[in-house]
Amino acid sequence: MRFQALSIAALAAVGLFACADEASTDDGSDGDSPGDAGVPELDEQLTREAIESYADIVHASYADSLAAAEAMQVEIEAFLEDPSEATLAAARDSWLAAREPYLQTEVYRFYEGPIDNAEDGPEGFINAWPMDESYIDYAEGDD
Numbered sequence: 001m002r003f004q005a006l007s008i009a010a011l012a013a014v015g016l017f018a019c020a021d022e023a024s025t026d027d028g029s030d031g032d033s034p035g036d037a038g039v040p041e042l043d044e045q046l047t048r049e050a051i052e053s054y055a056d057i058v059h060a061s062y063a064d065s066l067a068a069a070e071a072m073q074v075e076i077e078a079f080l081e082d083p084s085e086a087t088l089a090a091a092r093d094s095w096l097a098a099r100e101p102y103l104q105t106e107v108y109r110f111y112e113g114p115i116d117n118a119e120d121g122p123e124g125f126i127n128a129w130p131m132d133e134s135y136i137d138y139a140e141g142d143d
Helices: 001-023 043-081 086-110
Strands: none
Touching: 043 086
16 A cells, blocks of 8 residues: 555656646746647647556555455454454454555545445445535534
């Protein structure tokens, strides 16, 4: 998982440096005004590679989270079959182990993707809140 975080940081850094380098033009303008001839074209191959890399990172994050959730399910079932301090401790430990990869996937939740899709996304079944937190504005009566 740390490799994934490092990959994301490296990709972001490359993108920032590439944008900063291409923002200046030969005529001294900053290239930000509409219609400016100094605005760089997107490299289709580089864009495709960046999107594929991002998709690989997202897929790996969800795969890690799924594997940890499945391991947790095994421990929960063992606890339910034979409740004891040992099986309870194992279930708790598996929950703690599953939280890290799950938390790393939460960054992908807020763009109407497959998890938080309003029509058929499983968000309400995954988290305790059966609602989309991004729609909450404020709490009434809590001044």
